[in-house]
Amino acid sequence: MRRVLFTFLASLSFASGENGLNGWLRYAPLPDASQHAGSIPATIVALNSSTISPVYTAGLELQAGLKGILGKTVSLSHQSSTEASSIIVGTVDAYTKAYGRPRGVPKLDEEGFWLNTKGNTIQILGQNERAALYGAFEYLSSIAQGSFKPTAYATNPNAPIRWVNQWDNLDDSGTHGSVERGYGGPSIFFDKGHVVQNMTRASQYARLLASIRVNAVVVNNVNANATLLSAENIEGIGRIADAFRPYGVQLGISLNFASPETFGGLPTADPLETSVISFWTNVTTQIYRRIPDMAGYLVKANSEGQPGPLQYNRTLADGANLFARAVKPHGGILMFRAFVYDQLNYTDWKADRANAAVDFFKDLDGKFDDNVVVQIKYGPIDFQVREPVSPLFSHMKKTSTAVELQVAQEYLGQQNHLVYLPPLWKTILDFDLRVDGKKSLVRDIISSERFNRPLGGSAAVVNVGTNNTWLGSHLAMSNLYAYGRLAWDPTEDSQDILQDWIRLTFGFDKRVLNVITKMSMESWQAYENYSGNLGIQTLTDILYTHFGPNPASQDNNGWGQWTRADRNTIGMDRTVSNGTGFSGQYPAEVAARYENLETTPDELLLWFHHVKYDYRLQSGKTVIQHFYDAHYEGAATAQTFVPLWESLKGKIDSERYEAVLFRLKYQSGHSIVWRDAINNFYANLSGIPDEAKRVGNYPWRIEAENMTLSGYQVVPVTPFETASKYNAVITTSNTTAGTASSTIKFPSGIYNVAVNYFDLNGGRAQYELHIGDKLIGKWFGNNEDNLGHEPFAYLDGHSATRITFPGIKIQKGETVKIVGVPNGAELAPLDYVSILPHGIVD
Ligand code: GCU
Secondary structure, eight states: OHHHHHHHHHHHTTGGGOSSTTTTOOOOOOTTHHHHHTTSOSEEEESOOOTTSHHHHHHHHHHHHHHHHHOOOOEEEOOOOOOTTSEEEEEHHHHHHHHSSOTTOOOOOTTOEEEEOSSSSEEEEESSHHHHHHHHHHHHHHHHTTOOOOOEEEEOOSOSEEEEEEOBOOOOTTSBOOBTTOOSOSOSSEETTEEOSOOHHHHHHHHHHHHTTOOEEEOSOSSOOGGGGSHHHHHHHHHHHHHHGGGTOEEEEEEOTTHHHHTTOOSOOOTTOHHHHHHHHHHHHHHHHHOTTOOEEEEOOSSTTOOOGGGGTOOHHHHHHHHHHHHGGGTOEEEEEOOOOOOOOTTOTTOOGGGHHHHHHGGGTTOSOTTEEEEEESSSSSSOSSOOOOGGGGTOSSSEEEEEEESSOTTTTTTTSOOOOHHHHHHHHTOBOOGGGSOOBHHHHHTTTTTTOSOOEEEEEEOOOSSTTSSSOTTTHHHHHHHHHHHHOTTSOHHHHHHHHHHHHHOSOHHHHHHHHHHHHHHHHHHHHHSOOTTSOOOBOTTTTSSSBOGGGGSSSTTOOOOOOOSSEESOOOOTTTSOSGGGGSOHHHHHHHHSTTTSOGGGHHHHOOEETTOBOTTSSBHHHHHHHHHHHHHHHHHHHHHHHHTTBTTBOHHHHHHHHHHHHHHHHHHHHHHHHHHHHHHHHHOOOOTTSOTTOOTTEEEGGGSEEESEEEEEOSSGGGSGGGEEEEESSSSSOEEEEEEOOSOSEEEEEEEEEEOOTTOOOEEEEEETTEEEEEEEOOHHHHOOSOOOOSSSTTTEEEEEEEEEEEOTTOEEEEEEEOBTTBOOOEEEEEEEETTOOO
16 A cells, blocks of 8 residues: 555645656646536445555545646545545446446446436446546546536456556666667666666556556567576565556566576577476466466567577477466467568568568468467558568457557657657558458457457557656657557547647647647658658668668668669569469458559559659659659658747646757757758669759758868768768867858848758767858757767767757858867768848748
């Protein structure tokens, strides 16, 4: 009891700080609270006496919520004495025992709940205890949004599995638990090879997740460390499970297939060996002794260097069933990832990584135990900005499946770019695979409705860290919120979900609502426009950080994220007739659509077809001109985010306002880096100029390499397209400042001055911009302190950064001068200065 109260109060104490820690559960005072406070009952009855019960938590949460939102002090009791004029929260069964069967409540599915605010008594009744907590959060969410309309309804989940997967590493002693693809700081669960002592953040995370009805968290990386199975660590994860339990969130863990060898000292990890089976049975018994309600295991096998059953000539189903049987007696589930693929030979025209999942899994349908769920990434490759749905969903008719989404924006700007993901997710969830010629929406397949499977649902890769904002970015939290909402009900509208999140996170101002809605709803399209179009994939650097542009990195290697771009043509031929045969993995109607160039939608054209750059799309544009135009459009949209956000100054607390502004400014600059890199790359490769003559022509730029340099030297940049005109300058020494100067030849006037430079993580160089004798600005190359993306050690598309100084008065003939002071490995690298008349961004 003391622990529950402590962590709960700890989270509430941050409410006024607006640092993001409470996410969408701020319980901020309603502007017209006094009008409503009187109509809310003054007593809460939480129909359960156990302090670790989610119902108990629901009572506390309701009490705190009503206090915060309405300023109303409400008493909390755990006795069922009074029904009149109270808020009653509990299970339907507990209610029935106390007061008799509640009237009007339909039969609820597992974890469904009933909310009735129509009478004097408010009923929040769950099919089980965690469902009652879901109901309490739902009630508080409507009050927090100022909605008091009496209502009575039941709601049930689309699917039983609504998990998140953290890719957190235990790491060795000495390192703070890193998060694979984590951009919000180190792990909240692990530190220096151990489970952390302080469970405050674990509790707070469970609270956020329970409010969006996520019911389990796999706490460690799919690239799992076998030492998680040590007695000390089992005790540690037991403490995490204890912190989750009052919120009805279960714990799951990822396993390393080779553990019997690497941890257990056995000579093999063969899934059919008796000693291996006993190893896993024993380990599982030990874990369940400490965590009797553990959700289950997640296994990545035979993928990206991870060991697996294929090494022992066993099938993937043999491997999955090994773990499934170990958890079965304890009621656990085995999530088995379909992300299985091998390195491929680029010279083989028919080789295709996209084929791998179906190739590996289709013959195994029916061979998995009934507590196995095959967890399938939404697209056949890897969380790209646009992919067709994984065809594997249509092959698993006798197997439970879950879709794997990624809240972590690994390929989508790493939470430094605003990208609201539900519109992307909807292209998958709403897709009709037409299995056997019948309606087969992905959301109905994972809900078990289409193939009548016992389990199913979704898992999202989430990368929260110790940063107060959880994800490193306030706005990225809309994705986590929306994930839970869509896992519960995938038919919900992306914009409606977003607007609930905005009201809960930023309050009621109409302009705030409109601006964040506009930016968010445009953001995925914008990102797709300035990264990779027409289904070519994100075009980020796939060999290094997955962050900035590097289209060449896709091809000529074994990873299979190929574009097959050459001087004349681009795109993967995935047809059955002439290509890799991938289109034939879909059910007939869908296969026919994708097989045919004319019926393939433009947005996926280069995913399925290899065409000439001047091939005309359904839109009427050529492929190459579409690339050029889309990149200009996408970057132009990103420019609008900054003034839009600035129009909210004073309407949002300054801490969050400034933090978001910083990232949006960064994004607006980086979108131009993307635009120019991709456009120049393909202009160079194809030799086809931009009809609008923008690509390669930048009349307002002064290239650093053309300036008068002192203490600076010219260096070529790799990849070439990530620097304007391919070169940059760096200081000649790592101790002495350099200057780059030039006479301004533009007419006198007011300009926005942009400086493009490279911000490496090996130092914090200092820059000064002077015009004439005026110091216009001074800044540091310190993105490493402010942005959470992956390391950026070179001059390239990841480190390329732009800063803009608006409204600068300039006289023709004045000198523009940059002074760069090197620091560490950062030799104050500089690319160009743009002197931009009003309305021009270049
Ligand atoms: C991607 C990601 C890896 C991750 C893998 C997975 O390839 O870059 O970091 O391990 O997916 O999903 O297993």
